[in-house]
Amino acid sequence: MAISCIGLVRLPDFYTRNHAAGKSGTLGSILILAGLAIYNGFDITVLRLFIILLFFAVASPTATHAVARAAYRLGLEPWTLKNKNPKICSVEPKDIDEDEESEIQEGAD
Amino acid sequence: MMEGFIVVAAFFILALNGICLFRLVRGPSVFDRAVAVSVIGNNTVILIVLVGFIFERINMFFDIAVAYALLNFIISIALGKYFEHRGKQAQ
Numbered sequence: 001m002a003i004s005c006i007g008l009v010r011l012p013d014f015y016t017r018n019h020a021a022g023k024s025g026t027l028g029s030i031l032i033l034a035g036l037a038i039y040n041g042f043d044i045t046v047l048r049l050f051i052i053l054l055f056f057a058v059a060s061p062t063a064t065h066a067v068a069r070a071a072y073r074l075g076l077e078p079w080t081l082k083n084k085n086p087k088i089c090s091v092e093p094k095d096i097d098e099d100e101e102s103e104i105q106e107g108a109d
Numbered sequence: 110m111m112e113g114f115i116v117v118a119a120f121f122i123l124a125l126n127g128i129c130l131f132r133l134v135r136g137p138s139v140f141d142r143a144v145a146v147s148v149i150g151n152n153t154v155i156l157i158v159l160v161g162f163i164f165e166r167i168n169m170f171f172d173i174a175v176a177y178a179l180l181n182f183i184i185s186i187a188l189g190k191y192f193e194h195r196g197k198q199a200q
Contacts, residue, residue, distance in 0.1 A: 021148045063185030070189040071140045
């Protein structure tokens with residue numbers, strides 16, 4: 001989870017941040033919950049801990065995927081070695097120029 | 110000894126939440142903020158479970174944690190759907 005948060009602050013663009021937050025955050029949460037279940041001993045409480053654990057394992061990647069797909073459909077440019085300052089996709093349609101609009105349509109296709 | 114370890118872990122996760130708050134404030138695009146909200150929500154669910162272990166009232170805190178995890182999941186999905194819809198409208 002520490003890696004998740006550091007990556008969220010340090011990495012250069014949205015997709016890499018999403019990558020850091022999605023995987024290491026999920027793994028850290030699952031490991032902490034499994035450790036607490038072992039510490040607690042066998043009980044009815046462990047069952048509820050595993051419910052939260054399974055929910056994390058399913059829901060966290062799904063949420064990450066939904067946000068990332070929305071960003072890709074809106075044409076947010078990824079950070080590359082050639083293009084180190086990708087333009088920030090604005091959600092407001094008024095702020096988009098004609099050139100940027102065509103780029104967004106290409107990205108959506 | 111184990112109690113102290115759990116307290117230390119809870120404070121560590123609280124500090125991580127503070128770090129994530131930086132991205133939430135500074136984030137250049139809306140999606141960065143959405144991801145930061147998602148990560149803070151995940152950390153908070155773990156924090157609630159740890160607090161339940163500290164106070165030894167696990168059953169009550171588990172219900173709160175489950176509700177918070179569901180809410181966090183719905184927030185992320187709804188943000189994704191909403192921005193996708195807005196993108197289609199803009200075109």
